[in-house]
Amino acid sequence: MSKSTMAKWALGANATFSVLCGGLLLVMPDTAARTILADPAGWGKGAAVALGLGLLGFAGLLAALVKGKHLSARRVNEVVWADIAWVLATAIFVTVGADIWTSAGRLLAVDAALVVAGFALWQWIGARRLPEVLSMVSVTLRQGEIIAELRRPVQAPSAVIWRVMTDHGRYSEVASNIRKSEVLEGEGVGMIRRCEGPKGESWTEVCDGYEEGKSYSFRINTEAKDYPYPFAKLHGQWTLQQGSDAPMFSIKIRATPKGGALTAIMMFTLSKASFHGILIDLGEAWAVRMEKEAEDGWSNASNAGLATA
Structure with missing residues (x-):
């Protein structure tokens, strides 16, 4: 088994999760906004679309990394830090901006952050097993x-x-x-x-x-x-x-x-x-x-x- 297998599986799973979440936000932005936000007003739909596009773009970057023959630990750890930033941002918004969310929205945000944290840990362990890339x-x-x-x-x-x-x-x-x-x-x-x-x-x-x-x-x-x-x-x-x-x-x-x-x-x-x-x-x-x-x-x-x- 290749030393990069674990890291690539973790990146692939992360990409798949991002595609699923981003796709749902793009397919039904109005429903997503009403489910997640206490007062979506006029900006909720736009925010859902923007977030969906961002998640799909992120998934594309991960897919490109998985496709490469020589995966470097530095690139994987960049993704780890991005995932950690997502988890921290979620914690801040859920705590400081509690009034923004519905009960279901808050639960979904926390659950998604926990999944992303799991990907971060999985990717970090995979990165430690990668051979050194000098390029x-x-x-x-x-x-x-x-x-x-x-x-x-x-x-x-x-x-x-x-x-x-x-x-x-x-x-x-x-x-x-x-x-x-x-x-x-x-x-x-x-x-x-x-x-x-x-x-x-x-x-x-x-x-x-x-x-x-x-x-x-x-x-x-x-x-x-x-x-x-x-x-x-x-x-x-x-x-x-x-x-x-x-x-x-x-x-x-x-x-x-x-x-x-x-x-x-x-x-x-x-x-x-x-x-x-x-x-x-x-x-x-x-x-x-x-x-x-x-x-x-x-x-x-x-x-x-x-x-x-």
């Missing part, structure tokens, strides 16, 4: 642009890391959102590679920056006929650098969603966990391959030395 990922929103960054130290020579980083034909082996990748023409700046998505969607990427042994970057053709993602612009940079203890590769993705500022906020909220999961999976898979190739190279060199001794 460091951040996803932020800056001026309408989603910026996703990955850094991963690797116990391998820089030459091996760079060789694997520039093996564009095998990039699809580590990128979970790409089924196939190949170089169509050129080298360095101006090189064109073609990628295929999970369902066979195809698009091209043009190298617009290259420094031997250090970095390269690609501009993605988001206007391709069957490009599958809702981005107006997408740019990626891959870099090799020396970390404090070992060489490190990094990836920086800059994505501009189609639409205005509100669309960007919505896309960021919905895609943050997906970006995080894809980059964690990529970073761990790439590092494993780099370290294996370094080990195989050392083993082959040792065997050659023994054969000539």
